[in-house]
Amino acid sequence: MIKFFSKPYRWAGIFSLLLVGLFTFVLMDTFVLQKSMVIVASETSAETSTAAETEPVITATSYSDENIQISIETILKYDSTIYVADIQVSDAAYLKTAFANNTYGRNVKAKTSDIAAAQNAIFAINGDYYGFRDDGYVLRNGIIYRDSASENEALVIDQNGNFSIVDESDVSMASLSENWQVLSFGPALVENGDIMVDSSSEVGQAKESNPRTAIGQISAGHYLVIVSDGRTDESEGLSLLQLAQEFKERGCTIAYNLDGGGSSTMVFNGEVVNNPTDGRSIAEREVSDIVYFGY
Secondary structure, three states: OHHHHOOHHHHHHHHHHHHHHHHHHHHHHHHOOOEEEEEOOOOOHHHHOOOOOOOOEEOOOEEEOOOEEEEEEEEEEOOEEEEEEEEEEOOHHHEEEEEHHHEEEEOOOEEHHHHHHHOOOOEEEEOOOHHHOOOOOEEEOOEEEEOOOOOOEEEEEOOOOOEEEEEOOOOOHHHHOOOOEEEEOOOEEEEOOEEOOOOOOOOOOOOOOEOEEEEEEEEOOEEEEEEEOOOOOOOOOEOHHHHHHHHHHOOOOEEEEOOOHHHOOEEEOOEEOOOOEOOOOEOOOEEOEEEEEOO
């Protein structure tokens, strides 16, 4: 044995194997291995909001009952296909979030449409993909799951359903604990009616034009959701500035960018509305969480 290890190249070989093994584990831990931390109990309608008392009126692009009204339009602009959902609710309780497999944890993922189906969501979009990172505030449906700050701007939705933007490095989760939702991705697109991004703004090292998902508020209980296709010959995708301009032009006083790219998905009445893609194939990407409207 001593004779075996006396050769320097053998030590180098063993070190290389250990290094490769460590690198592989880090990649697996970051992108593959699931770490379930909290199993979220399924909520019933009685616990969170009052169900519709009358039959809703539903078409291919709209939904209406006494509590929730949704209309979706598809437009072609900026060489892109853009899906715009105008949503009004009578109570903030109808604006909810949900985790993949009802589980908070690292790399716990499912398709947006599958998470929406599990919650009987009327309308859903992908969320902030919190499970891809170890930091960033996570407060969902009034419950704190992560209080480690990131460098992101966070979207805060209070108990009345009103939006605000905070810099996580300046505000503690404890001070936000009385709110309804906190999502961490960004950046803010519109704040106090002003566009907050410019032509050079981007998320990390992403391409200038991308599939996008974002949500904004027009007034109390009145929201706007925009999802765009991108990275295809048929749809180039939007810059953050173009996305912000759409929200401002449609009357939003505040708007916030959520996870985009291959994650961008809009689901309405169980059907995927847009064409999710990673640039290689048209298919849904599994994500950590959704934002949805429903009972």
